[in-house]
Amino acid sequence: MPSDPPRRPERGHADDAEVDAGVTDEGVYVVDTRRSRSRRPAPPPDRPTPDERSPHKASGGDPDDEVYVVDTRRKQSQPRRPAAAAPAPGERHTSPAVDGPPRTRIRKGRVVLLTVVLVVVAWLAFMVWVPVNAWNSVARVDNIPAGARPADTSGHNYLLVGSDSRAGLTKAQRKEYATGNAEGQRTDTIMLVHVSESGGKPVMVSIPRDSYVPIPGYGSNKINASFSLGGPKLLTRTVEQVTGIHVDGYLEIGLGGFAAVVDSLGGVDICVPRNMTDKKAGIDLKKGCQTLDGKDALGYVRSRYEDPLGDIGRAARQRQFLGALMKQAATPATVLVPWRYKGFADAVAGGLAVGEGTSLMDAVRILRAMRSVSNDEGLSLSVPIESMAYPTSNAGVAVKWDTDRAKALFRALKNDEPLTAPPPGTTVKD
Known part of the structure; x- marks a missing residue:
């Protein structure tokens, strides 16, 4: 008759007799650590003491005789993970759960940051390259007068001229712009632009083209005649002589160039x-x-023929429009649209002529002054006038300045006095 199978210890405790290590029906290992006290070796220094291991003691027996129950059952909510593949020879082992996602996020963040930096740098380079490239194509004219000139003082003073020359206009453009077919060169616009270094507002001063003034070498005549007789050089010398102000730079734009600049802005x-x-x-x-x-x-x-103020009213409209032009040029619709920004710069360069000693920084100061005027942060003035119908012996009816007030205005500009309000007699109401 076969013998009964060995009795399996009940789950959770052991008999007083020694039992071998075994596995219960539910995956619980029972490890009997009971040994004879005389044969029990001292625990190694790094082995935890029974108290530290928090054993589950089997019932019965000596308290020093302990049976450890190790539960190896895995929770159902935590499925067994497959063992990770061994790394190839020479390959560094990484843990996807720990190393992968943070490294991926860092790598993506660096790529995004680098892309943003490159875009910003490229945009800034484009913003600088466009005006520099356009400036290099601008026509140069000789406007530096010969002989003695007024002393160069604090502040910056520029001569801004609008020429009515038809040069470069096609027959169709002359008809469209109603310019006629007059030959030679004259000025429709003469302005003195002052940029202060002492804290004063930028100032734009219109000089009526019919102003009766002395022209070096030609006697007295309308100031417009100096441009016809000697071009930019004689005009600059005439303005310096009559105002006592040293002209630091010269900008001139023609009829066709002006229209092209406006159209480039839409x-x-x-x-x-x-x-x-x-x-x-x-x-x-x-x-x-x-x-x-x-x-x-x-x-x-x-x-000017329909304007009750004649040349004076026209000068006021010119200052108004130039300010509005620069305000439009500085809008995001122009600056942030690459083709419009470049189109504007190219149009300005195509219709502009500058003095030999005029720098790109000088042009920037002029444009900023015009924009300040449009934002009511600058002063828009006219030379004080005594008579708009002054009879002359050689030039017909001309414009005569109010000498005392004109001298006071030009003296303030020459000395870079900080003007914050228009001096008396320098504004024109339309």
């Missing part, structure tokens, strides 16, 4: 003060705020 917003119809200027504008294209903008700044 037009310029301007508030027309009244209904304006002038066949000689080619305009028929209604009162109110509107966007003027190149053709209408050119007529708006050139018209």
Whole structure:
């Protein structure tokens, strides 16, 4: 008769008799550590004591005789993970759960940061390259007068000239812009732009083209004649002599160039003060705020026969429009659109002529001054006038300055006195 199988210890405890290590039905290992006290070796130094191991004691027996129960059952909510593949020879072992995601996030973050930096650097380089490249293509003219000149003082003073030369205009453009076919060169616009270094506001001073002044070597005549007789050089010398101010730079733009600049911006917003119809200027504008294209903008700044203030009213409109032009050029719609930004710079360069000693920084100062005027952060003035119908023996009816007030204005600019309000007699109401 076969013998009964060995009795398996009940789960959770052991008999007093010694039992071998075994496995219960539910994966619980029972390890009997009971040994004779005389044969029990001292525990190694790094082995935890029974108290530290927190054993589960089997019932019965000597308290020093302990049976450890090790539960190897795995929780159902934590499925067994497959063993990771051994790394190839020479390959560093990494743990995907710990090393992978953070390293991936860091790598992606660096790529994004590098991309942003490169885009910003490229954009800044483009913003700098466009005006520099355009400036290198600008025509140069000799405007430096010969002989003695006024002393160069604090502040920066620039001569801004609008030429009515038809050079470069096609027959169709002359008809469209209503410029006629007059030959030679004259000035529709003469402005003195002052940029202070003493904290004063930028100042734009219109000099009426019919101003009756002495022209070196030609006697007294309308100041416009100096440009016709001797070009930029004689005009600069005349302005320096009559104002006592040293001219630091010279900018000139023609009719076609002006219209092209306006069109490159998609037009310029301007508030027309009244209904304006002038066949000689080619305009028929209604009162109110509107966007003027190149053709209408050119007529708006050139018209004078329908203006009750004549040349003085025209000079005021020119300052108004130049300020609005620069305000439009500085909008995000222009600066942040690459092709419009470059188109504007190229249009300006194509219609501009600058003096030999005029730098790109000088041009930037002029443009900033014009923008300040449009934002009411600068002063828009005219030379004080005594008579708008001054009879002359050689030039017909001309404009005569108020000598005392004009000298006071130019002295303040020469000495770079910080002007914060228009001096008396220098503003014109339309």
